[in-house]
Amino acid sequence: MSETVDLPWVDEPVELAEAVEMIARADEEDEDVIEDVSARVDKLQRRIERLEDGSDAECPSCGSADDVYKSGIGAAKLASKGALSEKNATALNRESHVCLDCRESFTPSPD
Numbered sequence: 001m002s003e004t005v006d007l008p009w010v011d012e013p014v015e016l017a018e019a020v021e022m023i024a025r026a027d028e029e030d031e032d033v034i035e036d037v038s039a040r041v042d043k044l045q046r047r048i049e050r051l052e053d054g055s056d057a058e059c060p061s062c063g064s065a066d067d068v069y070k071s072g073i074g075a076a077k078l079a080s081k082g083a084l085s086e087k088n089a090t091a092l093n094r095e096s097h098v099c100l101d102c103r104e105s106f107t108p109s110p111d
C-alpha cells in the first residue's frame, strides 16, 4: 500500500500512477474539473483549518507555516497549479505535510 496517494476528491487512496494519470487527464480534458477540484480543496482546507491549528506544522526547509498543508490537500493544490510531478507525488505519499512555499514534503515530529 506504499504506492498510493490520497486525493481529496476521491474517497479511497489511489495508486500513484493512476492519480497522476487522473490529474493529467483532468487537466487536458476539462478546465471545469480543475475549477471544481480547486473549490473542493478550498472547502476542505477551511474545514481542516477549523479542525486543527495549522501553525504547529512548520516547514523544516524554509521555516514557513503559512503555506503548509496536509499532503492530500497539498497534492490537489499542486495539481491545480499543474505542478504535481511523479517525483513530488511520491514525496507527498511518503510524508504527511507539504509546504507550498518551497514545495518540500515533510512529516512534523510529534512533540
Ligand SMILES: [Zn+2]
Residues within 6 Å of the ligand: 059, 060, 061, 062, 063, 064, 099, 100, 101, 102, 103, 104
Ligand atoms: Zn517550505
